[in-house]
Amino acid sequence: MIDRSSDRPLYQQLADLLREQIKAGELAPGAFVPSESSLMQEFALGRPAVRNAVSVLRQEGLVVSARGARTQVRPALERSVVELRPGDEVVGRMPTDPERRELGIDPGEPILEVTRADGQQQIFTAGAHQLRVVG
Amino acid sequence: MIDRSSDRPLYQQLADLLREQIKAGELAPGAFVPSESSLMQEFALGRPAVRNAVSVLRQEGLVVSARGARTQVRPALERSVVELRPGDEVVGRMPTDPERRELGIDPGEPILEVTRADGQQQIFTAGAHQLRVVG
DNA sequence: CTTGATTTGTACGTATGTATT
DNA sequence: AAATACATACGTACAAATCAA
Numbered sequence: 001m002i003d004r005s006s007d008r009p010l011y012q013q014l015a016d017l018l019r020e021q022i023k024a025g026e027l028a029p030g031a032f033v034p035s036e037s038s039l040m041q042e043f044a045l046g047r048p049a050v051r052n053a054v055s056v057l058r059q060e061g062l063v064v065s066a067r068g069a070r071t072q073v074r075p076a077l078e079r080s081v082v083e084l085r086p087g088d089e090v091v092g093r094m095p096t097d098p099e100r101r102e103l104g105i106d107p108g109e110p111i112l113e114v115t116r117a118d119g120q121q122q123i124f125t126a127g128a129h130q131l132r133v134v135g
Numbered sequence: 136m137i138d139r140s141s142d143r144p145l146y147q148q149l150a151d152l153l154r155e156q157i158k159a160g161e162l163a164p165g166a167f168v169p170s171e172s173s174l175m176q177e178f179a180l181g182r183p184a185v186r187n188a189v190s191v192l193r194q195e196g197l198v199v200s201a202r203g204a205r206t207q208v209r210p211a212l213e214r215s216v217v218e219l220r221p222g223d224e225v226v227g228r229m230p231t232d233p234e235r236r237e238l239g240i241d242p243g244e245p246i247l248e249v250t251r252a253d254g255q256q257q258i259f260t261a262g263a264h265q266l267r268v269v270g
Numbered sequence: 271c272t273t274g275a276t277t278t279g280t281a282c283g284t285a286t287g288t289a290t291t
Numbered sequence: 292a293a294a295t296a297c298a299t300a301c302g303t304a305c306a307a308a309t310c311a312a
Contacts, residue, residue, distance in 0.1 A: 009299060012232065019231060035277060046301045051278085059194055059242070061229045067278050068308030079226070084219065086270040091214070092227045092245045092261030094196045096154060097147065107194070110227045110245030110261065126227030126245065133268055135221040144280060170296060181282045186297085202297050203289030273312085280306075291295070 002043050010045055011052035018053065022062055022073055029075040033063055061108035061127065074106070079130040087117025090131060137178050145180055146187035153188065157197055157208055164210040168198055196243035196262065209241070214265040222252025225266060 002013050021027040034042070039050045054071060057063045065071040084090070095103065095111050103123070105111065110126040124131075137148050156162040169177070174185045189206060192198045200206040219225070230238065230246050238258070240246065245261040259266075 011299080015232065037277080048300055048302090052299085054278095056232055059229060060231050062231075065278065066308080067280095067306090068276080068310080070277070070309090084225075084268045086268050088268045090219075090225065090247075090266035091264075092247050094194060094243050094245060096195050096197075097150065097191060108229050110229060112225075112227050129226075131225035133219045133221050133223045135270075146280075172296080183281055183283090187280085189297095200297065201289080202287095203291075203295080205290090205296070275309105275311085277309075278307085280304100282304080283302085285299100285301080287297105287299075289295100289297085291293100 002045065011049045011056065014039065014043060014045065014049065014053035015056040018057060019060070019062065022057075027073050029073050031073050033057075033071040033073065035070060059108050061106070064106055074127075077128050079128055082114065082122075082124055082129050082131050084114070084131050084133045085117065089115045092126065137180070146184045146191065149174065149178060149180065149184065149188035150191040153192060154195070154197065157192075162208050164208050166208050168192075168206040168208065170205060194243045196241070199241055209262075212263050214263060217249065217257075217259055217264050217266050219249070219266050219268045220252065224250045227261065 001017060002010060004010065006013065018027070018033065027033065033054065036047060036050050036054070039045065040047060054063065054065065058065055062074060063071050064074050091113050092110050093113070095105055099105070100107070103125070105125055112124045112126055112129065112131065114122045114124065114131070116122070136152060137145060139145065141148065153162070153168065162168065168189065171182065171185050171189070174180065175182060189198065189200065193200055197209060198206050199209050226248050227245050228248070230240055234240070235242070238260070240260055241262070247259045247261055247264065247266065249257045249259065249266070251257070
């Protein structure tokens with residue numbers, strides 16, 4: 001599974017394996033990702049490589065981790081529809097850490113900044129919202 | 136500067152300091168962030184704490200790092216305007232690592248998925264694009 | 271309710287590789 | 292060619308939160 005002679009870093013190889021399992025549904029939304037110690041043992045990797053691999057998936061928004069609890073595959077959440085109208089503008093970016101804590105945003109979750117035609121600005125979490133243009 | 140008795144993790148404190156310098160313009164776009172070893176010495180921190188701090192800023196899209204070169208504050212790039220029309224829909228998310236490599240996207244850069252009224256789908260890097268709704 | 275085991279987070283150190291300057 | 296700088300990867304230790312007995 002892990003090829004130590006490959007050019008691809010070990011943690012990326014592990015991240016690739018887990019990502020494929022998530023995409024294939026073998027690790028379903030809400031399912032627990034194997035613990036760090038399990039992964040260390042199963043793939044004969046050190047803790048840095050394992051943590052780095054899970055970190056990659058967290059940054060991709062595929063899993064969520066919390067201290068003391070098992071890491072799990074992020075459940076696909078329902079997206080509220082936000083209506084856009086002519087003159088509205090949208091940019092996307094990652095929130096800063098203070099913003100994340102203030103707004104309660106998970107790591108790996110971008111935000112969408114909507115500037116309305118009248119100048120008002122709104123911020124939406126990307127994972128829970130879908131923008132739709134209406135006439 | 137760094138308070139070891141604080142509840143806030145050391146790497147977060149350092150990330151906070153650097154982020155403030157970036158926001159204040161003391162670290163201007165394109166400027167070099169002090170090297171890891173400088174930061175280790177200046178703030179009496181170990182390598183993991185320093186690397187973790189810079190990693191936070193990279194995930195926020197505020198700095199870009201490359202092997203062998205100094206980490207620098209990400210220059211604000213020009214945003215091409217993408218026009219949205221009635222019936223179009225937009226969602227935002229982080230790209231997976233394979234997507235990032237294929238499309239040449241920097242870490243900490245979200246993508247915007249635009250689904251046109253006719254069903255066609257387009258992907259834009261968030262940092263370089265701005266969506267505008269036209270009648 | 272408390273205890274103990276498990277799990278992730280934080281933080282230290284070290285070594286080596288690789289790309290840039 | 293040499294020095295610098297970041298990336299990868301190993302190990303260890305302790306803290307803090309969760310969960311199950």
